Amino acid sequence: MSTGTSRLSVPALPDRWRTLLLLLPVLLLDIGAFLVPMGYLLRLSFTAQTSQGAFVEGSWSTDGYQYVVSSDLVHQIFTFTVAFGVGVTLLAVAIGVVYAYAAWQAERAGRIALLSVAVLSLFTTLVIKLFAVVLVFAPQGVLNDLLTGVGLLSEPVLLVDNLVGAVFGQLYIVTPYAILAVYAVLSTLDRHQVEAARDLGAGRWDAFREVILPHIRPGIAVATVVSFTWSIGAYAAPLLLGSGGEQTTGILISELLLTQFDWPAAAALAVITVTLVFSVLMAILWRFDESGGILNA
Amino acid sequence: MLEVDEVTARYGELTAVDDVSLTVEDGELFCLLGPSGCGKSTVLRTIAGFEQPASGRVSIRGTDVTDRPPHRRDCSIVFQDWALFPHKSVLENVAFGLKMQGVSTAERQERAREALDLVEIGSQAEAAPAELSGGQKQRVALARSLTVDPDLLLLDEPLSNLDRRLRESMQIELKDIQRRLETTMVYVTHDQNEAFTLADRLGVMNDGELVQVGDPATVYDDPGSRFIESFLGSTNFISCRVVAAEGQPILAAPFGVQFRAPIGGEPLAQGDTVVVSLRPERLRLGPGAEVATTAVEDGGVATDEVSVPCSVVETIRRGSSVRVRLSAEETNLFIEVPVGDGVDMTAGDTVALRWTAEDAVYFAETGERYR
Numbered sequence A: 001m002s003t004g005t006s007r008l009s010v011p012a013l014p015d016r017w018r019t020l021l022l023l024l025p026v027l028l029l030d031i032g033a034f035l036v037p038m039g040y041l042l043r044l045s046f047t048a049q050t051s052q053g054a055f056v057e058g059s060w061s062t063d064g065y066q067y068v069v070s071s072d073l074v075h076q077i078f079t080f081t082v083a084f085g086v087g088v089t090l091l092a093v094a095i096g097v098v099y100a101y102a103a104w105q106a107e108r109a110g111r112i113a114l115l116s117v118a119v120l121s122l123f124t125t126l127v128i129k130l131f132a133v134v135l136v137f138a139p140q141g142v143l144n145d146l147l148t149g150v151g152l153l154s155e156p157v158l159l160v161d162n163l164v165g166a167v168f169g170q171l172y173i174v175t176p177y178a179i180l181a182v183y184a185v186l187s188t189l190d191r192h193q194v195e196a197a198r199d200l201g202a203g204r205w206d207a208f209r210e211v212i213l214p215h216i217r218p219g220i221a222v223a224t225v226v227s228f229t230w231s232i233g234a235y236a237a238p239l240l241l242g243s244g245g246e247q248t249t250g251i252l253i254s255e256l257l258l259t260q261f262d263w264p265a266a267a268a269l270a271v272i273t274v275t276l277v278f279s280v281l282m283a284i285l286w287r288f289d290e291s292g293g294i295l296n297a
Numbered sequence B: 001m002l003e004v005d006e007v008t009a010r011y012g013e014l015t016a017v018d019d020v021s022l023t024v025e026d027g028e029l030f031c032l033l034g035p036s037g038c039g040k041s042t043v044l045r046t047i048a049g050f051e052q053p054a055s056g057r058v059s060i061r062g063t064d065v066t067d068r069p070p071h072r073r074d075c076s077i078v079f080q081d082w083a084l085f086p087h088k089s090v091l092e093n094v095a096f097g098l099k100m101q102g103v104s105t106a107e108r109q110e111r112a113r114e115a116l117d118l119v120e121i122g123s124q125a126e127a128a129p130a131e132l133s134g135g136q137k138q139r140v141a142l143a144r145s146l147t148v149d150p151d152l153l154l155l156d157e158p159l160s161n162l163d164r165r166l167r168e169s170m171q172i173e174l175k176d177i178q179r180r181l182e183t184t185m186v187y188v189t190h191d192q193n194e195a196f197t198l199a200d201r202l203g204v205m206n207d208g209e210l211v212q213v214g215d216p217a218t219v220y221d222d223p224g225s226r227f228i229e230s231f232l233g234s235t236n237f238i239s240c241r242v243v244a245a246e247g248q249p250i251l252a253a254p255f256g257v258q259f260r261a262p263i264g265g266e267p268l269a270q271g272d273t274v275v276v277s278l279r280p281e282r283l284r285l286g287p288g289a290e291v292a293t294t295a296v297e298d299g300g301v302a303t304d305e306v307s308v309p310c311s312v313v314e315t316i317r318r319g320s321s322v323r324v325r326l327s328a329e330e331t332n333l334f335i336e337v338p339v340g341d342g343v344d345m346t347a348g349d350t351v352a353l354r355w356t357a358e359d360a361v362y363f364a365e366t367g368e369r370y371r
Helices: A015-045 A063-070 A072-105 A108-120 A126-137 A142-149 A163-186 A191-199 A204-232 A236-241 A249-258 A263-290 B040-048 B090-100 B105-118 B134-147 B164-181 B192-198 B216-221 B226-231 B289-293
Strands: B002-011 B014-024 B029-033 B055-060 B075-078 B152-156 B184-189 B201-206 B209-214 B236-244 B250-252 B258-260 B273-278 B284-287 B305-318 B321-328 B331-338 B350-356 B361-364
Touching (some): A015 A263, A063 A263, A072 A108, A072 A163, A072 A204, A072 A249, A072 A263, A108 A163, A126 A142, A126 A163, A163 A236, A191 B075, A236 A249, A249 A263, B014 B055, B014 B209, B029 B192, B040 B075, B075 B134, B105 B134, B134 B164, B164 B192, B201 B216, B209 B216, B226 B361, B305 B331, B321 B350
Antiparallel strands (some): B002 B055, B250 B258, B273 B361, B284 B350, B305 B350, B321 B331
């Protein structure tokens, strides 16, 4: 956009300045909403802890990081959180792809119904959503009543207050986004491409692998990023639907903040988590960018 | 080779294809011609297996394939938008069908290159489809379908996205390839010229029905209905009144001329309307004085040659021909004559428009043909 001519009567600015001026609102938002809080968090993680307050202002210390690096409990929780995030992401993306594909293949009425269901679940708040999961999956809940009622189960199975419940809850939160991310891209696919593949001898699975999958890669990337960033920071779902065993870094950080008043350790853990998520994000984006991905889209 | 037997296809309430039967012989290029929305593409999609007919059967080489999915029919389709796979190179696109057949990488690449050479685009093998022009994409789509060596090649308006010059040269090339490979083709188009250029035989469709099948010349010269006559090329339709119905009826044109129509055995009554089609290329022009000297027999009724005094409204040069717009007592007519045929007229001139009664085609008001 370097035409070098001025519009209206504003005297022509050098191109570089004009670009900067146009970027200013975004830069201000970036600085205010991300850089300043993240900088504060980073600074906080390098302060010393005290028994009186949350942290010692103006102090410098690596106590927070030392705690995070040395504590076995933190290691355990951190490992579980990453595994939980990866697992939920894989499930959410897989469900998202299958669900979006089903919606795309369905006739008009079926498509609207399937997409409405996905969107509708976004209308409720997090807590209501998770209590709905409890109502459905609890030992006296709808699902167990149904299964025991029709005789498929002799007694209720435990689906909440354990890992299954935590995963279900987290999936319930992120899957709609995965579905919509994949569907948005899938809906731009020319159906003739699929027909051409089928026509040239591809079965349904071959056509999916050869034509549909390459097309929806950007959607899968977005679904992965959304699901992973959300799940690695999981807090409510494991807290409400898991047992004490499903502790995530999110829960640990809140505990450090609110019950142990160890702000430097909480901040250090947060910094490490953010760094990890950010690296994974960039890796995914770059990976997909090379194969005609989403940064250029 | 291909047999479509009483196929009816519906989209909900709408009947897109209504009881269509057709047979295509081995090595034949059959064109399905019709205006958009007439159901011709649906017939093609039914043959390919993308639409399930409500009733009727489709057989290829004597095998009933009606209930088979698309990938289990030995036919291949070239789409109007070509539908190349954007994430694959040109070579991978063309090799796709062989990959699905489980042919080894080396062999399928070799055969794909052969196909690309056949359509003269071998130099673009490594390119991505997005880098190609429309004409090149069309060639790749054709090569992709040809590599699987289908019994039947289906083409759904494959040239309609190309500009006219390219389209015309591709028509010739396609015809050459078809002759060389002796591939049986069903070609769908809405363009009469394309159908006439390509087709060994053609079928005209209207409103879901196959209304006439035959070789192009026969269909053009001997149309079965007024729709076909108007769809196959521009013509002059003149509504005439029956003044005498016995034997060969005598018709009165709105411009005052009466003539005997060589149609018989039709239940016509005096006062009925007969629509006469005068193709511009079957009309002739003479100097105005000729009208007076033309022998008018039988009490003012022309029996063989009809001659009408007209005034020239304008002459329009259309490349290699001149279209002359005429007016005969408020009735607008036109005629097309080759440039350099000694046409020297200006607006306002009086000329004699002449035709032979045998050269006109006669229709009922409802559209059916009188013979």
